[in-house]
Amino acid sequence: MSQLTPLRRPAASTAVGPVAARPPAPELHNPPADYTYDGSFEGLLTVLFRVYDRKSAPSSIQVEGTAQGGLFAQAVAITTEETLATRTWEGLLRFMPEPARARLYHVFLSEDPERELLIFRYADMALRAGRDISDNYADATVRRCQRLAQQLFREKHRMEAFVRFEKAQDGLFHATIEPDFDTLPLIASHFTKRYADQRWLIFDRKRRYGLYYDLVQTTIVEFETDGASPRRGEVSATVLDEREPLFKILWQAYFDHVNIPERKNLKLHQRHIPKRYWKYLSEKQPRERRFEPIKNKRPPGPPALPGPA
Structure with missing residues (x-):
């Protein structure tokens, strides 16, 4: 792990009541420009400012290092400022309600190729309309x-339902996921509240970062990689709890029965x-033991007669 940072999300506003009055929207009268930023949501908000x-106005907003500039125009590099x-x-919030503002963050997490321009266009339309446009x-x-x-x-609800943890020797429960969206x-x-009594790590193999809960708080952890393609699970079997294979067999037996x-x-x-979610589920993995029906049922026979009164 390269670094450990507190988990941060856009802060929820405490504003209540109608949307506040605002000045007229500024006119974007200068020639359009290509913008680049560091790929963070804070960086994109800085670009909008x-x-x-x-x-x-932006003709494109691209992440640094992946930007494709024009033949004659130099991209404008924007430095993130908190x-x-x-x-x-x-x-x-001056020109859209909080649910609509949160939706812009969700669009960013979708990792759509046009997410930056979508967010700008939505915000600019709301700014010029002076009202909520979420139902337009x-x-x-x-x-x-x-x-x-x-x-x-x-995708969020499916990840909450399909994540399966494995227990390591040091007591850490870990899971590897690879969702379509961030x-x-x-x-x-969800996982902080549901598993508040145990240490756990959820690692996103596609994006090379994860969530780590240490019984106190949930933090973002980033992992160094040597470029090799990791196998499913990300953790060697030698560091798993010795009872983990038994838990897997019992879980599979339960679903079989x-x-x-x-x-x-x-x-x-x-x-x-x-x-595409089956790779996360223990019950969908190859069986290590052949299924056998339960043999604790009584054999059929004549009903027992009541005894003398």
């Missing part, structure tokens, strides 16, 4: 943001648990 400060990011995040589904940007937020929350910031609260073959409906099963 600089767009109106420079009065130059003060400006906080000012922008709080200022969004006639607009393509609003529809796209709503759809991305729905897909993100669907769901770790959204599932942190509660299964009703006559009511098997594979199509419905895959609709509720898509195949």
Whole structure:
């Protein structure tokens, strides 16, 4: 692990009542520009501030190192500033309600290729409309943001349901996931409350960072990598608790015995648990022991007669 930092999310506002009055939206009369930032949400909020400060609309907003510039235009590199990011995040409530503002953060977590421009367009439309535009589904940007937020929350709920922990020798429970969207910031609260009495680590193999709970707080941990493709589980079997294989066998046996073959409906099963999630589930892994029916049932026989009164 390279570093350990507190888990941070955009702060919720305590503002109540109607949206406050605001000055007219500034005109972006300068030629459009290409912007680059560090890839963080705070960095994107800083870009939004600089767009109106420079009065130059973005033709593109790209992450540093992956930006593809034009032939004649030099990209404008924006340095993340926490003060400006906080000012922008709080200022969004001046022309949109808190649920709509949160949706912009969810669009960012969706990692859609056009997420930066979607967030700018949505914020700019709301700024110029001076009202909540979240129900304006006639607009393509609003529809796209709503759809991305729905897909993100669907993935969030599945991660909360399908994460399976393994116990290491030092008592740490760990799980490896690889969701389509960056769901770790959204599932942190769920697992912190549900497993508050044990140390655990949830590692996102695709994004190379994780959540670590130490019985006090949940923090973000980032991992160094040598570029090798890790295998499922990320943790060698030599560091697992010696009882972990038994737990896996017992879990599989439980699912085998509660299964009703006559009511098997594979199509419905895959609709509720898509195949791409099966790699997380112990009950979907190859059986180490052959299934045997329970043999503790009484053999059929004549009913017992009541004794003399």
